[in-house]
Amino acid sequence: MKGRKFLKTTSILMIIGGVIGVITGIIAILGISALAALSSSREGTGVFYVSSIIVIAASVIQFIAGIKGIGACSAPRKAADCIKWGIVIAVLSLVSMILGLVAGGEFSIISLILNLILPGLYVYGALQMKDADQV
16 A cells, blocks of 8 residues: 555654653753753743653654554554644644743754654644545
8 A cells, every 4th residue: 555664764863852852851841950050040941841742742642643544554544633633733842842942942843844854744644544535
């Protein structure tokens, strides 16, 4: 079926990325806490905490979406749900990047592309599966 390998590959990458994202988000929260303790000031750390929590939430959703994508490979009728999951992940990635910018981070077009490429490819694969199922 058209799009099956594409969706399966991106789903596996999303599962791997979700696990790495959760670990990285937890390390970020610990790092923010350590810096706040070392500087004896918690001023300005709220945005960093919120951004890290959004990264963890997006990573968990990415992990779930990866699992659902693998399931959609064997049941193409589930591909429509995968499209929604992919869009949610892309939006959460953008929100996290915006919060990082508000907190004083720098904008990087490469980071923007890398954050959106996997959810975009996932949605593309799900669309192919959905279209193939309707034919």
